[in-house]
Amino acid sequence: MNGCSDNPAYQNVLLHSLYYDNPLAIAVIDRFGRFLDINRDPYDMFGYSREELAGQPFSDLLDELSYDMTMQVFERTLAGEKCSQEIRVLHKDGHPLDLNIDTVPLMRRKKTIGIVVFFQDISERKRTMEKIRFMAYFDDMTGLPNRRYFTERLEDKLAGADKRDGQLAVCYLGVDQFKLVNASYGKDIGDMLLMMIAERLTGFFPETGNLARMEGDEFAGLLEDVRDQEDLSGRMDELMRLFEKPFELAGVHLHISVSVGISITQGAGDDAIGLLKKADTALHRVKENGKNDYLLFSSDIAHTALHKLTLQHEIKKALQNQEFLLYYQPQYDLASGRIVGVEALVRWKHPERGLVPPGEFIPAAEESGLIVPLGEWVLQEACRQNKSWQDAGMTPIPVSVNLSFRQFAQRNLIGKIADILQKTKLDPRYLELEITESITMDVERASRFLQELADLGVGISIDDFGTGYSSFHYLRNFPIGSLKIDRSFVRDIQQDPSDAAIVSAIIAMAHNLQLQVIAEGVETEEQVKFLRHHRCDEMQGYFGSPPLPRERMKELLLSESVLPMNH
Numbered sequence: 001m002n003g004c005s006d007n008p009a010y011q012n013v014l015l016h017s018l019y020y021d022n023p024l025a026i027a028v029i030d031r032f033g034r035f036l037d038i039n040r041d042p043y044d045m046f047g048y049s050r051e052e053l054a055g056q057p058f059s060d061l062l063d064e065l066s067y068d069m070t071m072q073v074f075e076r077t078l079a080g081e082k083c084s085q086e087i088r089v090l091h092k093d094g095h096p097l098d099l100n101i102d103t104v105p106l107m108r109r110k111k112t113i114g115i116v117v118f119f120q121d122i123s124e125r126k127r128t129m130e131k132i133r134f135m136a137y138f139d140d141m142t143g144l145p146n147r148r149y150f151t152e153r154l155e156d157k158l159a160g161a162d163k164r165d166g167q168l169a170v171c172y173l174g175v176d177q178f179k180l181v182n183a184s185y186g187k188d189i190g191d192m193l194l195m196m197i198a199e200r201l202t203g204f205f206p207e208t209g210n211l212a213r214m215e216g217d218e219f220a221g222l223l224e225d226v227r228d229q230e231d232l233s234g235r236m237d238e239l240m241r242l243f244e245k246p247f248e249l250a251g252v253h254l255h256i257s258v259s260v261g262i263s264i265t266q267g268a269g270d271d272a273i274g275l276l277k278k279a280d281t282a283l284h285r286v287k288e289n290g291k292n293d294y295l296l297f298s299s300d301i302a303h304t305a306l307h308k309l310t311l312q313h314e315i316k317k318a319l320q321n322q323e324f325l326l327y328y329q330p331q332y333d334l335a336s337g338r339i340v341g342v343e344a345l346v347r348w349k350h351p352e353r354g355l356v357p358p359g360e361f362i363p364a365a366e367e368s369g370l371i372v373p374l375g376e377w378v379l380q381e382a383c384r385q386n387k388s389w390q391d392a393g394m395t396p397i398p399v400s401v402n403l404s405f406r407q408f409a410q411r412n413l414i415g416k417i418a419d420i421l422q423k424t425k426l427d428p429r430y431l432e433l434e435i436t437e438s439i440t441m442d443v444e445r446a447s448r449f450l451q452e453l454a455d456l457g458v459g460i461s462i463d464d465f466g467t468g469y470s471s472f473h474y475l476r477n478f479p480i481g482s483l484k485i486d487r488s489f490v491r492d493i494q495q496d497p498s499d500a501a502i503v504s505a506i507i508a509m510a511h512n513l514q515l516q517v518i519a520e521g522v523e524t525e526e527q528v529k530f531l532r533h534h535r536c537d538e539m540q541g542y543f544g545s546p547p548l549p550r551e552r553m554k555e556l557l558l559s560e561s562v563l564p565m566n567h
Contacts, residue, residue: 025119028106033058033074036114045121047092058117063088063096070101077103077115086122098126139213141191142198150212150220154272157222158265166225169232171239172261172279173201176291178217181254192249193256200242218283220276226264229296236260236294259286260294312368314350315361319373323349326381327547330556331400331518331540334532337562341432343400343540344382345547346374366404375407376416383424383431385550390430394557398459400432408439414452421456428457434484436463447478454479461518465506476513483510487521487541494526504534511535528563539563 019026019039026039035053042048046061062070066087073083083103088096100122106114134140137149145153157168175197182190194217201219205211210222226232239260246253261283263275278297286295295301318324324346331341348356365371379401386399407413421428433453439446453460460479464486475483485506493500503519510517519531522541531539544563545556 025121027058027117027119029058029074029115029117031078031112031114033071045097045119046089061089063090073101073103074115077105078112080105080112096123097121098123142195142213144198144202144219145209145212147212147214147220149209150214150222151272151276153209154222154275157224158270158272166227166231168265168275169223169226169235170263170275170279171221171223171236171294172214172263172276172283173219173221174259174283174287175217176257176259176287181256185249185252189249189252193247193254196247196249197256197258204239204242220279232262232264232296236262240292240294257292259283259291261286261297262294263297308364308367311361311364312370315348315365315368315370315374318348318350319370319377323351324374324377325349325549326378326385327549328385328399328553329540329547330545330553331538332544332563334528334536334539334563337564338560339397339557339562340538341398341400342386342553343402343434343547344378344385346378347547366406369406371404371406372410375402375404376420378402379417380420380424383420383426386430387424387426389554389557390426392554394554396427396430397557398430398432400434400461402434402463403436403439405436405439408435408449414449414456417453417458418456421458429459432459432461432481434461434463437465450478450480464520475515480515482516482518482537484518484520484540485536490519490521490527490531490541491523493530494524500530503530503536507534507536525564 025042025045028036028038030036035056035058038050038053042050042053046053048056058074059067059071066089069085070087073085077083082105084100085103086098086100088098091097098121100120102118104116105112106116137146138144139146154168154170175194178190178193181193194213198211198213198219201211201221205221205223207224210224212220214220223232223235226235240258243257246255248254261279261281263278263282265275281301282295282297285301286293289295325348327345327347328342329345330339331343332338333340346358346362348358348361350356362371365374382399382401386397390396410416417431417433421431435450450460459481461482461484462475462480463484465483483506485503489499489503489506491499493503507517516537518538518540519527519536520540522528522531522539522543524543527541528539528543548556
């Protein structure tokens with residue numbers, strides 16, 4: 001081997017192969033930075049021929065931002081140093097090329113006469129890295145920064161907060177009724193709307209990185225140098241005005257509003273995650289209070305949110321520990337005064353706080369989705385108890401159970417109701433389900449669902465009638481047996497002529513549709529007289545009896561007590 005390596009002919013062949021057959025492009029540059037030679041046709045890489053490059057300064061190819069660093073590399077190489085650097089050059093047609101260059105001095109008789117430059121085209125790799133970075137830090141639909149980018153930027157801003165005159169405010173925005181837009185017009189229109197919203201918001205948060213799409217229909221924005229509460233309010237009013245003008249999509253004009261939760265820096269203890277969490281908490285409160293508004297985070301909001309979270313956890317635990325029980329309120333026939341039905345009302349026997357009324361836990365159960373297993377338990381227990389009373393020889397009467405909107409949205413609800421009736425052996429005619437008016441808004445689904453209930457033999461009643469969106473036109477086509485007039489109308493029928501007129505009109509129109517009418521919240525003899533005069537069928541309320549635990553309800557049923565029949 002040593003013999004071959006010392007052979008000048010072998011060395012020439014080896015050098016020729018290393019230079020001309022090398023997978024890397026290799027150029028020889030003189031001391032003045034001009035091309036002397038290149039080991040391959042440079043057209044594919046640079047768009048120039050050998051003849052065009054010969055004698056041309058290498059600097060003529062450089063992108064402006066790479067000029068200084070490349071000249072420094074050449075100077076260091078001429079001084080005897082081996083260097084490596086990423087640079088950008090321009091192809092003859094003008095598009096950029098990202099190259100990695102390695103440079104070594106070209107020596108003759110221990111004197112540097114030029115530079116050997118090894119080129120590797122890393123443009124594709126750079127594009128791939130940029131794409132990966134974009135996917136990691138940007139939203140691919142709107143092109144806005146994402147949660148990760150915004151959080152890191154916010155941390156950077158907080159680190160330099162002491163150099164600012166004012167405070168930083170984080171705005172967490174949610175698009176109101178966005179799911180309704182998707183459901184009504186389709187996801188493509190929904191995506192177009194989000195892009196148009198992003199465009200409007202970009203004008204309000206102009207500095208790059210101060211606006212991000214967090215997820216779904218939620219955005220986050222950063223306001224800098226906020227002087228005081230008045231300054232913040234002025235900016236937020238301006239933000240809300242951005243949405244006064246409708247959005248036009250595919251010929252449809254959509255009036256869209258946003259809800260905004262805000263958190264503001266307080267001092268050295270601030271961090272990005274905490275500020276975002278506070279703003280998000282404030283946003284949820286705005287949505288709970290009716291949307292289309294903004295709210296600054298406060299400790300009271302945090303306390304309420306924590307209480308709600310704790311309550312939801314306790315409800316789940318209470319379901320596991322069987323802490324719920326049913327009370328029953330009788331329903332009286334106004335003509336005979338006899339009990340003709342009972343409504344099952346859930347109560348929570350908390351191990352520490354005692355009996356918790358439904359107004360304190362039902363909203364939390366609704367929001368968390370726990371109303372579904374709770375409602376299923378109520379339905380089963382009410383059916384079981386009613387069958388137990390019948391087996392004890394009491395006159396059979398229906399038990400009414402409220403059905404929540406969340407339960408209505410279940411796919412196999414009819415099957416579950418049928419299973420409960422079969423398991424408890426209760427005749428379906430002795431179960432009545434009370435649905436809210438909001439359920440009837442989805443006419444097609446409501447019609448199908450209610451018909452399946454009717455086919456099952458279960459009674460159907462519209463609860464709290466008069467407070468929602470029902471149309472008598474739709475009710476005429478639904479297999480409904482009765483309406484329950486909301487207590488808010490019954491309460492003031494003696495003092496408010498408008499409420500009296502509404503109640504009498506509901507009774508008359510319901511009877512024309514062959515529907516029974518039950519008045520809720522009846523508390524006085526005067527109310528009973530009014531309802532009897534207008535031929536209301538039934539009543540329920542404290543005038544007859546408050547809700548009772550099952551044993552006291554059993555005693556009341558056995559006593560066969562009736563309403564006073566005085567006129």
